[in-house]
Amino acid sequence: MKKVCVHSIAFVVLTMLTQLGGFAWLIALACKWRISVFIGAYILLSVMATFVAPHFSRVPLSCMSDSPLAVQSWFYCVMNRNYVHPDIRAALQDLATEIDNTYPGTKTLVLDANFPFLTGFPLLPHLSHDDGRKVDIAFYYRNAQGGYLSGRTRSPIGYFAFEQGPTNCPDRYLDLRWDLDLLQPVWPDWQIEPKRTRFALQTLASDPRIGKIFVEPHLLARLRLDGPKFRFQGCNAARHDDHIHFQL
Ligand SMILES: [Zn+2]
Numbered sequence: 043m044k045k046v047c048v049h050s051i052a053f054v055v056l057t058m059l060t061q062l063g064g065f066a067w068l069i070a071l072a073c074k075w076r077i078s079v080f081i082g083a084y085i086l087l088s089v090m091a092t093f094v095a096p097h098f099s100r101v102p103l104s105c106m107s108d109s110p111l112a113v114q115s116w117f118y119c120v121m122n123r124n125y126v127h128p129d130i131r132a133a134l135q136d137l138a139t140e141i142d143n144t145y146p147g148t149k150t151l152v153l154d155a156n157f158p159f160l161t162g163f164p165l166l167p168h169l170s171h172d173d174g175r176k177v178d179i180a181f182y183y184r185n186a187q188g189g190y191l192s193g194r195t196r197s198p199i200g201y202f203a204f205e206q207g208p209t210n211c212p213d214r215y216l217d218l219r220w221d222l223d224l225l226q227p228v229w230p231d232w233q234i235e236p237k238r239t240r241f242a243l244q245t246l247a248s249d250p251r252i253g254k255i256f257v258e259p260h261l262l263a264r265l266r267l268d269g270p271k272f273r274f275q276g277c278n279a280a281r282h283d284d285h286i287h288f289q290l
């Protein structure tokens with residue numbers, strides 16, 4: 043009974059984190075060299091997903107790209123969190139090209155996207171990333187001297203380095219609006235590079251494929267941006283002053 047519980051928990055956790063990891067675990071259960079078989083099955087399933095997912099309108103973003111558009115960390119690809127609807131990929135490519143044309147050498151970094159399969163299967167902790175039509179990108183940063191930091195983010199995974207500003211949200215403990223105050227002094231003292239970040243937000247807002255862009259109101263005010271596509275995600279959802287979320 044204890045073994046069944048342990049394997050059930052492993053299946054659920056691996057499925058929640060990577061979608062395909064739970065199936066790889068089930069395959070490994072039938073074999074003697076469990077960890078080796080799990081790793082092999084997971085790699086095989088992940089490679090197969092890159093060929094099968096496009097038949098379900100989700101395409102993988104490359105982690106090995108040297109172009110102006112790149113996935114921020116290999117972590118997102120290894121965990122199968124780099125899949126998007128073809129229209130999102132096209133919008134990302136256009137955004138990265140436009141900003142690189144205007145500010146040569148600029149890298150646009152993709153963070154969490156979607157899993158390869160199943161509409162309605164959320165990419166935790168992003169409850170809305172469940173249909174391939176949403177994606178997060180990192181802010182563009184500059185160092186203390188004002189120099190643009192190409193391909194760099196303040197935190198190792200691009201999230202949780204919050205820009206501080208006024209908010210009307212109350213301090214609560216049981217929601218997804220994490221402040222992570224203890225982590226903030228750990229990150230380097232870099233700032234948002236305002237020209238590129240503003241340009242990216244304006245470009246997204248003018249793209250007819252894009253329906254909504256989530257950014258905290260204090261950042262929109264700081265960047266002097268306004269428009270019907272810019273939305274506040276609400277006080278119960280994650281903060282959006284550490285990254286940009288947009289969707290079709
Ligand atoms: Zn998002």
